[in-house]
Each structure stands twice: as C-alpha cells, then as structure tokens.
Amino acid sequence: MRELPRLVSIGVVRSPLRSRVDAPRQGSEGAPDARIFLEPSYADALRGICAGDEMLVLTWLHEADRDVLEVHPRDDPSRPLTGVFATRSSDRPNPIGLHRVTVRGIDGLELSVGPLEAIDGTPVVDLKPVLRPQP
C-alpha cells in the first residue's frame, strides 16, 4: 500500500454537534450552522471568500474507521452490504468529508457556514468554491 504525504489541518470545526450519534448524515438533513477557525498561517488563502458564497468544505473525519470496506447503507441491516466507495459512509480508507455549505459570514480567521454535519473538533483540510453548474 502506497503511503502519500501527510495532510495538514488548516482549521477546525466548532459546532453544537458533539458526537457522531448526534450528527445527521448529510448537511441537508437538518444539520446546524457551525464555525470554522482557520489557522493563522493560512489567512491569505481566504482572500476573496464572501458571505453568501457556496463552498465545499473538506474535512478529516478523525473518528472514522479506516479498515471498513463494506457497510449496510445508512446502518440499515435490511440493505445489502455495499462497498464504501458506493456510499457516503464516513468509515473508508481515507475518511475525507465533503460538505457543501453556504458562507454565512466571515470575520478575520472565523467563517460561519452551514448547514454542516461535521462534529465539533473535526479538522478542516481544504475549502473550495462550488463550480457552476457542477461541483
């Protein structure tokens, strides 16, 4: 298995969601707004982001099990075992979370975004603008 370079944390999620049990499966399923605190060394990389922008937040799902290759979708045992690459399970070999959000506001190194289903303390690894018409 070929190992790649390490990711770095560019920031952290601060959210009222404290555990995976509390979190909806997708932002569109009732997730709250959250804040992202950026590491000061990346401040210049935010230039041009504005309230109202549609963004993709990429996170490192630090509580995920990287050894899982198949799951019952939505933890429903009546659904057949499915490869994790055919699902949005957070358990997967590289547990990168992909979250589409709206920027509610930006104040220095603090972004307010939502809805976001990532739990409090989740490391953020990238931010990207949504491309039109496709992500």
Add this chain to the structure above:
Amino acid sequence: MRELPRLVSIGVVRSPLRSRVDAPRQGSEGAPDARIFLEPSYADALRGICAGDEMLVLTWLHEADRDVLEVHPRDDPSRPLTGVFATRSSDRPNPIGLHRVTVRGIDGLELSVGPLEAIDGTPVVDLKPVLRPQP
C-alpha cells in the same frame, strides 16, 4: 501546524494526459476519459458501483505546490490575487483534487471514467457517489 495521518493511495489514474500543461482546468473543459486501476486490497469497496453512475473522484495532486496561498485565477495576471481557498487551483496546502465523472464501465479492479482532467499517474484517494440534488 497540526499534522494529520497519512493518506493512502487506493488506486492510480491512467490517462492520455501526461503533464499539467496538457490538462484542461476542469473535466468539463474538454478532458478525456481515463482509467482508474484500484489497488487489489480495496476490491470489496467497489461493490455496488455500476456503469452510468455519477461519482466524485478524489485525487492527490502530487505535482502541486503546497506552499502557495494566493494565485491569479486561471493564471491570468490581469485578475487580482485571490486566496487559493476561493479558487480551484491545484496549488494549495492540501492538494486534493475533486473530479465529477461518469462511470463508463467497470471490469474487475479497472474503472473507466470521464471526463477526467487528472494527469497520468495521479494517485486516487477516494471515490464517492454524487448525492442528489447536491454533491
């Protein structure tokens, strides 16, 4: 700066695109089809993926410069310097590529997908289904 665990390569892109100079900036801008060869140890994680599926391919853009924080969008010097998090520049702290593709076919550990602007030899780190109505 907080370092996170290493990514692992789950597969590799095989493409007629041999260098960044040849590659379009987005798949929708005339990129060719490509193949993804999955590492055998992840075969079970493909179960349920079918020809015709809309997928997101996450790659590690191994030729990117991780120290770049601002760019002129589309390398156009007449456009103002913009933070990389407000652009789709491949130069960024964590150069994770996000590519929306259609699965053209699947044969064992080999997926045919397209369009894909990633160059030959790019490591693949994740595959996710497109969520409807949002990514």
